[in-house]
Amino acid sequence: AQEPEGNQAPAERSRFNLNRFSVKKILRESARDKIVFIHGKVGQDCGEAQDAVVILEKTPFCEETLPQLLNKDADLRLQMRNDIYSTHHLYPLPSFNEIKTTVVYPATEKHLKKYLKQEMYLINETADDYKTITSPYLQSQALSVQWVYNILEKKAEVERIIYENPDPQDGFLLIPDLKWNQKQVDDLYLIAICHRRGVKSLRDLTAEHLTMLQNILQEGQVAISKRYNTPQSQLRIYFHYQPSYYHLHIHFTALSYDAPGSMVERAHLLSSVIENLQTDPEYYQKRTLTFALKADDPLLQSFKEAGRV
Amino acid sequence: AQEPEGNQAPAERSRFNLNRFSVKKILRESARDKIVFIHGKVGQDCGEAQDAVVILEKTPFCEETLPQLLNKDADLRLQMRNDIYSTHHLYPLPSFNEIKTTVVYPATEKHLKKYLKQEMYLINETADDYKTITSPYLQSQALSVQWVYNILEKKAEVERIIYENPDPQDGFLLIPDLKWNQKQVDDLYLIAICHRRGVKSLRDLTAEHLTMLQNILQEGQVAISKRYNTPQSQLRIYFHYQPSYYHLHIHFTALSYDAPGSMVERAHLLSSVIENLQTDPEYYQKRTLTFALKADDPLLQSFKEAGRV
Structure with a gap:
């Protein structure tokens, strides 16, 4: 050659x-x-x-x-x-x-x-779709969240912790998101990670988690207000569904910042989630949840094979 | 001088x-x-x-x-x-x-x-807030939607209509949004305007409107697929709350387009709204709805005067 x-x-x-x-x-x-x-x-x-x-x-x-x-x-x-x-x-x-x-x-x-630009596809995931398509897919992937456990166990990023409620059932850690350089509050971005393990996403939440969610909402707002002087009225607090990793976490971003992933097809306001669970403890096990997937996402392939796209 | x-x-x-x-x-x-x-x-x-x-x-x-x-x-x-x-x-x-x-x-x-850059404030509008603050404010403004009636009565923008279901109770018109130049489907943006009058916003919706909402969802998707070749899996279909005018209308935007106003604090997916109304006919009369207001919005002033911000 x-x-x-x-x-x-x-x-x-x-x-x-x-x-x-x-x-x-x-x-x-x-x-x-x-x-x-x-x-x-x-x-x-x-x-x-x-x-x-x-x-x-x-x-x-x-x-x-x-x-x-x-x-x-x-x-x-x-x-x-x-x-x-x-x-x-x-x-x-x-x-x-x-x-x-x-x-x-x-x-x-x-x-x-x-x-290359990828087409996006909107998925309307019913409760049944979650059981028969999404959940088996997630299990087959066996995605590690060891890096999250390292943070929770203070083996990594210890100096980055802004606030902690150490309760193993209802507590959480608050840390700046890696996308945020922490130099200006215009694009403030923090993540609350719950201590409790095994809660993969919004889909797993029931009334049993209400205390934890209320702690995250209230204590997270207070911690951010104290540390960054950003009042709760200027915070957008939400879950992603689908999340990018399957250990429950919550996004805190500046309201005036068009944070990626704060679109209606991915974000779920924590305050609405709390109200939904108060009205129906099994709201997130019953409801259709809508999200977008990129053309090359293997989960999209699973929905296609099941004839759901 | x-x-x-x-x-x-x-x-x-x-x-x-x-x-x-x-x-x-x-x-x-x-x-x-x-x-x-x-x-x-x-x-x-x-x-x-x-x-x-x-x-x-x-x-x-x-x-x-x-x-x-x-x-x-x-x-x-x-x-x-x-x-x-x-x-x-x-x-x-x-x-x-x-x-x-x-x-x-x-x-x-x-x-x-x-x-000048304006601060944004997040409002959590309870059912009671709507009755005592938002609704009286809207009445005091007596905002005209004559321009919307002109479209519905074919006195204006007739040549822009993409689709119509003429039923006075459950029908609607579909037209391109003025922000969209219609030259490329990357930033596709259409608006469905319902024929029925007196439905101001999401807050007014009950199970009585389900047929109309389902017509808009299904017929709107078909019309856009036929005209622009954009399949339903690539459409984001949603309400704004608060809307910019108080005659019920629904936004259809390309999923891959970060349309302004598609953030979680303003947008409500039509498919979720339909499911909420099927579960509880008075969902939108009972629930807290969250939205952001600019510092100089007079509605924000009303919430401040009521001690709610």
Whole structure:
């Protein structure tokens, strides 16, 4: 087999060069987020072109450099004017208008698939579907939540704990979510993890868990108010269903932050869950729960095989 | 009083000029959306500086110009490299990296207030709160929904109707939402408006409305599947509470689109609403409903006066 790059050092081989890059296909893009995932080819001087994934994301505005971005050398062109309102195209100097660029090169089929836009499917999971499809699927996966137990047992992330109610039945730990850098409360994001084990998700909750849920709601709000000065009226407190791991946990996010996963098809307000359980202790064993799954989620495959999608 | 611009034509007076613009304050910004709302001053040659609002929003990537944006003249600087992954700062030529700029000049206090970031407050509206606070507030406002009646009576937007079930009790109209340009189904957004009058919101729904709700769910899905080829498994179908107008209507949005107002604190899935009404005909007259209000919403004032926030 030909080995055209055989003489190059490994670092050199994977050195990405725009000169030799050509766009093949848009894998995914978001007009709202101003991000694009590109599949491209990087031509070799003497050999086959190799795949690369290039992710471009426009950067947020930076308060410090705004005066420079808007200085007189910037090219501002009028588009439309109506009374006191006008729209323009602005072309600032490149140094004030950066694009964050991430390159995967050489990229494999797996990378291309990972970044390709995936269709979402809405599932209406009845009580029966949970018993016959979801629950057997979860058991077959035998997903480990050892990392959660490590937190609960103070073997990991001890210094990150914001609050604890140590009761083994009705207590919980409160820690910042890893997605939150804790530098500003605009995108505040904490997680309450219950001490009790074996409660996998919303589906398992009954009136028996009401004390625990009320502790999490009330004590969580107080702890966050004390630590971050964010009042309870500015917190969104909810479960995910399906959750990303099957040990019961609750999300606390800033109300003004469009947190991923706070959409109606995934989030369930803790206060509503408490009221539902007070009205019917077996509410979550009886009801249809709706959620979205990505096209490549194996659980979707199980619902398809059962003729439920 | 001095009239320094007296000699200038009105159009000239409101001509915005970056040369004389200085940043005073960031009114609001979103790191996710890459948008910033700036309060600035525009200095007059001989007179007081006037207020201006400048809105900068980075533009989405454009598939057609990507090859030019990524051409060899673009300045790509390595930030970090690890195995096949690397991150870079990219500084493309200005013409391929535009910023959409909207200017309000001169701006009034009202404009400044409109664009200023507003705190959000979460309201837990009990059944009693609705009777004693929300309902009297809505009556005092006497908000007109004449524009909705115009649509239902075919006096307006006739050509926009996608589907109709003309039954005066259980029928409805389906039309594209004005926010949707109908050019791509990625951000598909339609509204079903019921023919029956006097149903203000989710709070008014009882088992009596089940036939209408089931018609909207089933016929709406079929109509959208036929017209836009979007299957029901890729639709998010929901109410807003509080709604933005008080004639019952239902939102249909593409599941993959993060539609504004589809967060758990505002959206209620139609399928869940139907199930709740089947279980308890007076579910929505009894339950606490949670929603967020902006700081300047007069309804928030009413809740504050009642000591409920």
